[in-house]
Amino acid sequence: MPQLESRFGLQINHSNIISFDDNFDYSGKKWIGQIYKSIQNKQALSINYKDFKSDSAYKIVFHPYFLKQYNNRWFAFGLNEETQIPSWNLALDRIKSIEQNASKYID
Numbered sequence: 533m534p535q536l537e538s539r540f541g542l543q544i545n546h547s548n549i550i551s552f553d554d555n556f557d558y559s560g561k562k563w564i565g566q567i568y569k570s571i572q573n574k575q576a577l578s579i580n581y582k583d584f585k586s587d588s589a590y591k592i593v594f595h596p597y598f599l600k601q602y603n604n605r606w607f608a609f610g611l612n613e614e615t616q617i618p619s620w621n622l623a624l625d626r627i628k629s630i631e632q633n634a635s636k637y638i639d
Contacts, residue, residue, distance in 0.1 A: 576634075577633055578592075
């Protein structure tokens with residue numbers, strides 16, 4: 533709640549008067565901690581990913597930079613090593629598995 537205080541000049545009352553959306557059944561939540569730590573530690577990841585257009589999952593070497601929640605879904609933004617696109621985004625609920633990758637992290 534400190535963010536509410538600083539952003540909006542609100543004094544927080546500890547009774548329930550505001551709520552944030554949360555999707556309890558959202559499958560992508562399980563990856564947030566691992567991706568967050570990889571961003572902090574500047575580690576590349578091998579991600580097995582199935583986008584909505586593909587019939588099967590594929591592997592991507594990903595250098596994560598940022599996590600964002602949008603419309604009750606979580607996304608990771610970073611560098612796709614193969615395409616060299618630094619603003620690549622992955623929907624966390626489409627990730628099938630994550631492993632550490634030995635590639636040198638690219639800022």
